[in-house]
Amino acid sequence: xxxxxxxxxxxxxxxxxNWQRSFEFDGxxxxxxxxxxxxxxxxxxxxxxxxSDELISxxxxxxxxxxxxxxxxxxxxxxxTEDIHHFVEKQLVARVGDTGYKLHSGRSRNEQIATDLRLYxxxxxxxxxxxxxxxxxxLLDRADAARSAAMPAYTHLQRAEPVLVAHWLLAYVEMxxxxxxxxxxxxxxxxICPLGSGAVAGATLPLDRTAMAAELSFSNPSANxxxxxxxxxxxxxxxxTLSLLAIHLSRWAEEMVLFASEEFGFVxxxxxxxxxxxAMPQKKNPxxxxxxxxxxxxxxxxxxxLLATLKALPLAYNKDLQETQPPLFDATETVHSMLPxxxxxxxxxxxxxxxxxxxxxxxxxxxxxxxTYLVRRGVPFRLAHELIGKAVQLCxxxxxxxxxxxxxxxxxxxxxxxxDFYSGLSLESVLAIHDVxxxxxxxxxxxxxxxxxxxxxxxxEECHAHA
Ligand code: ARG
Numbered sequence: 001x002x003x004x005x006x007x008x009x010x011x012x013x014x015x016x017x018n019w020q021r022s023f024e025f026d027g028x029x030x031x032x033x034x035x036x037x038x039x040x041x042x043x044x045x046x047x048x049x050x051x052s053d054e055l056i057s058x059x060x061x062x063x064x065x066x067x068x069x070x071x072x073x074x075x076x077x078x079x080x081t082e083d084i085h086h087f088v089e090k091q092l093v094a095r096v097g098d099t100g101y102k103l104h105s106g107r108s109r110n111e112q113i114a115t116d117l118r119l120y121x122x123x124x125x126x127x128x129x130x131x132x133x134x135x136x137x138x139l140l141d142r143a144d145a146a147r148s149a150a151m152p153a154y155t156h157l158q159r160a161e162p163v164l165v166a167h168w169l170l171a172y173v174e175m176x177x178x179x180x181x182x183x184x185x186x187x188x189x190x191x192i193c194p195l196g197s198g199a200v201a202g203a204t205l206p207l208d209r210t211a212m213a214a215e216l217s218f219s220n221p222s223a224n225x226x227x228x229x230x231x232x233x234x235x236x237x238x239x240x241t242l243s244l245l246a247i248h249l250s251r252w253a254e255e256m257v258l259f260a261s262e263e264f265g266f267v268x269x270x271x272x273x274x275x276x277x278x279a280m281p282q283k284k285n286p287x288x289x290x291x292x293x294x295x296x297x298x299x300x301x302x303x304x305x306l307l308a309t310l311k312a313l314p315l316a317y318n319k320d321l322q323e324t325q326p327p328l329f330d331a332t333e334t335v336h337s338m339l340p341x342x343x344x345x346x347x348x349x350x351x352x353x354x355x356x357x358x359x360x361x362x363x364x365x366x367x368x369x370x371x372t373y374l375v376r377r378g379v380p381f382r383l384a385h386e387l388i389g390k391a392v393q394l395c396x397x398x399x400x401x402x403x404x405x406x407x408x409x410x411x412x413x414x415x416x417x418x419x420d421f422y423s424g425l426s427l428e429s430v431l432a433i434h435d436v437x438x439x440x441x442x443x444x445x446x447x448x449x450x451x452x453x454x455x456x457x458x459x460x461e462e463c464h465a466h467a
Contacts, residue, residue, distance in 0.1 A: 003086055003109075018079070022322050025329060026084040030069055032119035033084045033112065034062050039215040040107055040195060043207040049106065054099050061096040062088075084116070085109045106205030107198065110229040110317040114194040117328070119216065121238050124332045125187045129180055129463055131339040132245070136176045136456050138346040143169040143449050148442055150427055151266065151356035152365060161368060162360040162430055163440040165351060166449065173452050175248040180459055182241045187466075190234045193218035197225035200316040230316035232324045236306045239331045243300040246335060249342060250296035253289040256349065260286055265355045270348035273341070292342055295334050302327035361427050362401065364392050369430045370402055370421070377416040387413050401425075 011017075038059065045055040065088060081087045092100035143166035153163040193213035196203045202225040203209075209221035222228035259266035269286055277283035305327045309320055367388050374384035390413060391402060398404075403425045410417035423429060435441040438448070 001090075002080070003082065003089070003104075020319075021081070022083045022325065023081045023087060025326055026113070026116075027087070028329060029084045029113075029116040029120055030088070031066070032116040033088050034066050035119060035216060036112060036115045036195060037062055037088060037103060039212040040207070041103055042215065043196075043209075043212050044102070044105055044205070046208055046211070047106070047205050049205060050102060054102060057096045057099055058092065058103055061092045061100060064095050065091045083109070083113075085112050106203045106207060107195075108200075108229070110199050111194045111197040111203075111225075113321070114197070114229055114231065115216075117232070117235060117325070118190050118192065118194065118218070120332075121190045121234055121328070122187060124336070125183050125190065125238065126463065126466055128242075128332075128335060128339070129183050129459070131336070131343070132176055132180055132183075133456055133460055133463075135339055135343040135346065136173050136180070136452075138343050139169050139173050139176075140449055140453055140456070142166075142346060142351075143173070143445075146351065146353070149351070149353040149357060150360040150431060152359050152363070153440075159359070159363040159365055161434075161440075162365050162427055163434075164431065164442060164445050165353070165356060167440040167445050170445065170448055170452060172248070172252055173456075175251075176245075177452065177455060179241065179245040179248065180456075182244070183238075184459070184462065186234070186237050186241055188219070189237065191217075191219045192222050192228075193220065194222045194228035197222060197228040200226055200229055226316045230313070230318070230321070232306070232310060232321060235324050235328050236303070236310060239299070239303045239306055239328060242331045242335050243296070243303045246296040246299040246338075249338065250293045252342070253292040256289045256345075257286050257293070260289075264359075266352055266359070268350040268352060270345065270350065272348060273345045288341060288345060292338055295338055299331045299334055302331040357427075364395070364402060366402060366425045366427075366430045367392055369424055369433055372433065373421055373424050374414065374416050377418075379414065379416050 041050060041055055041058045041062075044050045045052065050058070068091075081090065089100065089104060092103060094100075146165035146169065149165040150162045151165050151168060152159040153161050153168065193209070193216060195212040195216075196207045196209035198204060213219075213221045222231075256267060258264055260269050269284055271284075273288040274284045275287040277285060306324055309323050313320055370391070371381065371384040371388045374387060375381050379387070388402075391405060391410065394405060394409075395401060403422055407417060407419060407421070410421065424433075432441050435444060437444060
């Protein structure tokens with residue numbers, strides 16, 4: 001039976017009826033719907049609406065539904081099922097008879113869907129945080145293993161200064177650490193219980209909202225029933241966080257695609273995460289990375305779709321809100337399927353340290369260090385910059401590096417040059433002068449790896465506290 005046919009004289013246009021259903025996608029929320037229904041039925045018992053026997057039989061019915069259904073739930077044959085709430089009600093009545101209809105006393109689907117979505121987002125956050133920690137740890141392991149290997153760092157995609165490979169990897173760890181923090185922060189606002197908000201004005205029965213919130217491990221009941229039934233900020237906030245994470249992943253993917261090219265030659269793609277060409281027998285393509293790069297477009301699209309749906313929506317519940325579900329599910333499932341693959345890639349990708357090191361030693365990436373040498377000897381920086389620029393020009397004409405210019409010639413440019421200028425030009429010296437917290441000097445990088453590990457570890461403990 002429909003949930004609301006009493007006041008209608010004629011049936012719905014079957015095409016419209018079918019079109020307005022959400023069961024095809026909200027079937028995913030079965031676990032959440034059952035948990036929220038258990039909490040509600042317990043509150044109904046406390047409020048004197050259900051007897052102990054009725055509560056037991058409802059609990060049994062809900063358990064049977066949980067056991068019987070595949071997840072995500074498929075649309076049943078009768079195709080009458082409107083949404084996950086209707087599905088559970090029908091299944092319950094089929095199992096325990098008319099007592100099942102009592103479950104909906106004093107509640108509305110508006111608060112139910114808000115609750116289900118909060119439970120869904122909360123567990124998605126917990127899962128994704130674990131996945132993201134694993135990815136960060138894989139990067140940290142690679143950073144450890146890279147030891148003193150160096151590579152060029154780029155600005156404007158032009159060689160800028162040499163850095164440790166570990167330092168470059170740590171840049172991604174920082175991005176992911178911020179994503180982890182954002183997810184944790186978002187969780188605080190997700191973790192609020194709408195149950196007892198009714199359709200818009202609050203429940204029509206004296207339900208113990210604190211008990212329902214506690215049963216579902218929410219931190220508090222929501223403060224305003226109008227807001228609670230119409231709020232999807234948490235969905236948007238979560239998907240926004242996912243889009244930023246996806247953008248970080250796309251930056252990694254893009255660098256890997258570039259670095260795997262013949263032109264860079266910094267990395268070799270693992271066979272397990274590359275594909276061939278059906279036409280060109282020699283090819284090995286970075287499809288995993290290309291798809292990961294593109295998923296960022298898809299996920300930001302989900303975020304934009306949510307923004308547009310929520311814009312100018314009058315209070316409180318509107319059916320428009322049903323349309324917030326597909327982008328939420330899409331963004332969540334897209335990130336969830338992609339992250340472990342990228343982590344595996346991080347573990348397996350082969351760095352060509354020789355090639356990276358080679359690249360780090362040519363192209364005048366010691367020029368700033370050379371200018372700093374002059375600064376230490378009292379030359380004003382702007383002048384030193386100009387002088388080294390001139391020296392670089394000379395080298396370019398001769399096809400050599402700064403270290404190859406004779407001292408006499410340098411002294412012709414400025415008498416501040418001396419014999420010890422040359423030792424400061426080596427890769428080791430250039431790396432070592434970046435000796436500030438957050439800089440690429442090897443000791444600083446080692447310290448940074450340790451600190452990043454500690455921070456991730458602290459986050460892991462916080463996650464376990466939730467589980
Ligand atoms: N399927 C609906 C949704 O996802 C559930 C809430 C329906 N509420 C209503 N008043 N029609 O939004």
